[in-house]
Amino acid sequence: MNVLAYDFEVFKSDWLVVISECAGFKSNKGKYVIVNDPRALKEVYRIHKSDVWAGWNSHGYDQWILKAILSDINPKEMNDWIVHNKNDGWKFPGLKRFPLRSYDVKTRLDPGLKVFEGFMGNSIVETSVPFDIDRKLTKEEINETIKYCRYDVEQTIEIFNKRKEEFEAHSGLVKLAGNMDLMSKTNPQLAAIILNAKRTTYNDEFDIDCPSTLRIEKYKKVPEWYADAKNRFYDAKFNCEVADVPHQFGFGGIHGALLKYHEKGHFINMDVTSLYPALMILYNLGSRSMTNPAKYEAIYNDRLKFKKAGNPLHLPLKIVLNSVYGVMREPTNDLYDPRQANRVCVYGQLLLLDLVERLEPHCKIIQSNTDGVLIKLNRYEDYDLIDDVCYEWEKRTGLNLEFEEFSEVWQKDVNNYIIIDAKGNYKSKGAYVKKLSELDYDLPIVNKALVNYMVKGVPLETTILECNELKEFQLIAKISGKYTHILHGKEPLKEKCVRVFASNNKSDGGIFKVHAETGKPAKISNSPESCFMWNSEVNGVKVTEKLDKHFYLKLAKKRLGDFGHTKAPMQSLFG
Numbered sequence: 001m002n003v004l005a006y007d008f009e010v011f012k013s014d015w016l017v018v019i020s021e022c023a024g025f026k027s028n029k030g031k032y033v034i035v036n037d038p039r040a041l042k043e044v045y046r047i048h049k050s051d052v053w054a055g056w057n058s059h060g061y062d063q064w065i066l067k068a069i070l071s072d073i074n075p076k077e078m079n080d081w082i083v084h085n086k087n088d089g090w091k092f093p094g095l096k097r098f099p100l101r102s103y104d105v106k107t108r109l110d111p112g113l114k115v116f117e118g119f120m121g122n123s124i125v126e127t128s129v130p131f132d133i134d135r136k137l138t139k140e141e142i143n144e145t146i147k148y149c150r151y152d153v154e155q156t157i158e159i160f161n162k163r164k165e166e167f168e169a170h171s172g173l174v175k176l177a178g179n180m181d182l183m184s185k186t187n188p189q190l191a192a193i194i195l196n197a198k199r200t201t202y203n204d205e206f207d208i209d210c211p212s213t214l215r216i217e218k219y220k221k222v223p224e225w226y227a228d229a230k231n232r233f234y235d236a237k238f239n240c241e242v243a244d245v246p247h248q249f250g251f252g253g254i255h256g257a258l259l260k261y262h263e264k265g266h267f268i269n270m271d272v273t274s275l276y277p278a279l280m281i282l283y284n285l286g287s288r289s290m291t292n293p294a295k296y297e298a299i300y301n302d303r304l305k306f307k308k309a310g311n312p313l314h315l316p317l318k319i320v321l322n323s324v325y326g327v328m329r330e331p332t333n334d335l336y337d338p339r340q341a342n343r344v345c346v347y348g349q350l351l352l353l354d355l356v357e358r359l360e361p362h363c364k365i366i367q368s369n370t371d372g373v374l375i376k377l378n379r380y381e382d383y384d385l386i387d388d389v390c391y392e393w394e395k396r397t398g399l400n401l402e403f404e405e406f407s408e409v410w411q412k413d414v415n416n417y418i419i420i421d422a423k424g425n426y427k428s429k430g431a432y433v434k435k436l437s438e439l440d441y442d443l444p445i446v447n448k449a450l451v452n453y454m455v456k457g458v459p460l461e462t463t464i465l466e467c468n469e470l471k472e473f474q475l476i477a478k479i480s481g482k483y484t485h486i487l488h489g490k491e492p493l494k495e496k497c498v499r500v501f502a503s504n505n506k507s508d509g510g511i512f513k514v515h516a517e518t519g520k521p522a523k524i525s526n527s528p529e530s531c532f533m534w535n536s537e538v539n540g541v542k543v544t545e546k547l548d549k550h551f552y553l554k555l556a557k558k559r560l561g562d563f564g565h566t567k568a569p570m571q572s573l574f575g
Contacts, residue, residue: 001171002051003103005157006058008065009149010079013136015065018149019044022054022157033146038069045070045098052101052183054167056113056156059104059184064089071096102184103167105160111478114497117155118476119441121539126495162439165315172316188333191323194299196291197334205338206232211283211347213397218357222249226346243356243365251342253370254349257414261366262564266380267406269419269427270390271372272352272399274300276344277321282398285344287328287337296324351397358389369414376409410454410563418454418563426455432559443526445472449556454563460556465549470534470541473552475500477524483513487521488533499535502528502551526555 003022008015019032034040045066055062061082068078073094081087089095110116118124127148129141137145160167173190174182182190210223225231225238226249238249247256272278280286281297290296299317306314327333328341348370356368359375362385367374377383390401404421411417416430428434433451436444445464452458467473478497479486486493489509500511508530512521528551534541543549 002048003054003160003167004048004051005054005105005153005160006062006066007055007149007153007156008062008075009131009145010065010075011131011133011137012076014142015069015075016142016146016149017041017066018146018153019048020153020157022160033150035142035146038072041066041069049099050101052103054103054105054156054160056152056159057104057106058102061089063100063102063184064092064095067095067098067100068092070098099181100184101180103170105156105163107166112497113152113155113159115476115478116159116439118474118497118499120155120158120438121441121471121474121537122155123151123537124476124495124497124499124535159439168312169315169319172313173319176316176320187319188323188327188330188335191320191327192334194320195287195295195324195335197287197289198291199334199336200289202288202337202339206342207339208232208342208346210350211397214350214354215396216350216354216357218360219353222353223350225249226350242353242368243360245365245368247368249349249353251345253345254352254368255370255414256365256368257411257417258366259411259413260562260564261409261411263376264408266377266383267366267374267409267419268377268383268386269372269374269404269406270355270401271404272348273402274321275348275371275399276325278399279344279347280324280340283343283347285340285347287324287335287340289335289337296321351399354397355390355393358393359386362386362389366409367411367414367417374409374419408454412562412564416562418451420455424455426451432562441471442474442476443552443555444474445552446556446559448472449552450559450563453560460553460560464553464556467549468543470501470543470547471538473501473543473547473549474534474538475526477511477527479513482516484516484519485514486524487512487514488531493533495535498533499538500524500527500531501534501546502548503530503532504546504548505532506530508532 004019005022006017006019008017014036016033016035032044034044053063064078064082065075068075071094073092078089078092081092082089114124127144129137129145170187173187173194174180177190177193182193185193208226214223216223219242221240222238231238234251236250240247242256245256245258247254277300281300286293286296299320303314303317303321306317324335325341325344327335328337330336352368352373356365356373359365359373362382363378364376365373366376375386377386394400406419407422408420409417412430412432416432418426418428418433420426428451433447433454434440436447445467449460449463452463453460476497477500486495486498488511498511510529511524511527511531513524514521528548530548532546
């Protein structure tokens with residue numbers, strides 16, 4: 001399957017597009033640069049109509065600029081329709097239908113192309129040509145815009161290639177749906193098609209019951225809370241102590257954890273295998289809009305077989321299974337069935353609470369989360385007893401548990417922890433200690449210092465003060481549409497995204513974002529009091545004396561304290 005990457009730039013009196021194959025960008029094979037030439041664009045579209053067109057935010061913007069030009073509509077009108085008037089491109093009057101196998105490299109939660117370029121250490125310098133320029137562009141301005149547009153296409157390709165597995169899984173979904181022209185559909189939309197969902201209206205959103213296999217005796221107040229009609233709204237929360245751990249119940253999953261906790265010992269992390277899909281199958285909680293519910297179970301079983309055999313087809317099947325729960329609360333999806341989504345969520349929380357109640361007399365509960373429990377054994381000889389308790393629960397509920405053993409736990413809260421096994425391998429969650437990637441590389445030196453200390457006992461000072469790669473100290477700061485611009489000290493910056501470093505020069509200003517409505521500046525989160533910018537490429541650049549490494553050391557020590565390194569008393573989970 002051939003994949004093209006493309007990006008449009010639109011001005012009042014000019015437009016241009018750069019199009020390139022996602023493979024072999026460094027060569028000029030398949031690269032097009034088209035400026036103000038609808039006929040040339042129409043010919044490229046004719047040649048590549050059966051290829052996949054991939055872009056950054058292309059579902060929301062670029063595909064509609066393309067279709068506007070193909071429809072002989074001024075692209076500036078479409079640009080303003082989308083950008084300034086906040087309308088959907090497909091609603092534009094007079095837009096003709098042109099088939100396009102569109103794939104958006106940007107996912108819903110992505111922070112922005114410039115942020116990713118910053119994470120990768122690449123240049124985030126902006127073009128000097130303003131997009132609101134009120135005249136024809138000069139030749140020099142056209143050339144500069146082409147340069148930056150080509151760069152953004154190249155960066156989009158780099159991100160696409162780092163996420164190739166996601167594209168292949170999505171393509172697998174499209175094939176399961178049986179029509180490659182469905183490429184532009186989202187994963188949840190494809191799941192609805194694959195499961196033959198038929199849109200239905202329901203009026204029983206909070207008709208909630210308890211699983212028939214439930215056995216709760218000590219903590220009956222939790223199912224009683226769900227049974228009370230006055231608690232049936234999505235923001236409702238029930239806070240209580242369970243096994244001497246503060247817990248929270250509601251319509252988003254069970255959450256409970258000891259705060260600022262650090263201990264060594266014999267720990268078992270037990271996760272329920274595919275909790276939500278399993279609940280849907282075992283307790284008939286799948287969307288009632290599926291015309292053939294047995295197909296969901298067949299996909300579940302096929303996915304387990306494919307995964308065991310190492311067949312990559314298990315990835316698109318996993319997407320189908322996991323998509324259903326989320327879209328059952330999405331009114332625009334054909335799988336919409338909020339009652340079933342609420343029952344899945346409540347069943348999962350109550351059955352996990354059931355498990356905690358069974359375990360509590362025999363061990364220490366460290367954490368309960370949406371699909372698992374972390375415990376500490378009183379002594380290792382109790383392992384078989386714990387296994388028997390879990391076996392009874394599995395047989396009664398029909399769910400399966402996967403065990404992993406660990407020897408040390410650092411836990412800030414239920415969403416931020418690191419657990420380490422006897423061989424030094426670890427699992428982590430949360431912004432402070434998550435495993436870094438090229439597309440998630442913000443304040444990496446602080447993350448590495450914490451992980452090195454917790455896992456290997458390496459002093460924070462060693463990791464931070466001995467590092468001489470400037471990229472390791474970067475903070476990528478981007479402002480949202482709620483802010484007009486960034487201030488460095490008192491100097492306004494044209495950039496919306498900057499790469500920031502702590503400075504030893506106290507005359508260097510801090511970095512602030514200016515609110516669009518109030519005009520008031522606010523300090524950017526985690527930024528130093530004195531800082532300098534480096535928006536050009538930073539890969540391979542060495543640290544200079546200007547960098548204030550002690551800012552990062554101080555931040556690392558503060559974060560380590562949040563994980564129980566100090567003897568500070570336990571805090572309430574809910575403040």
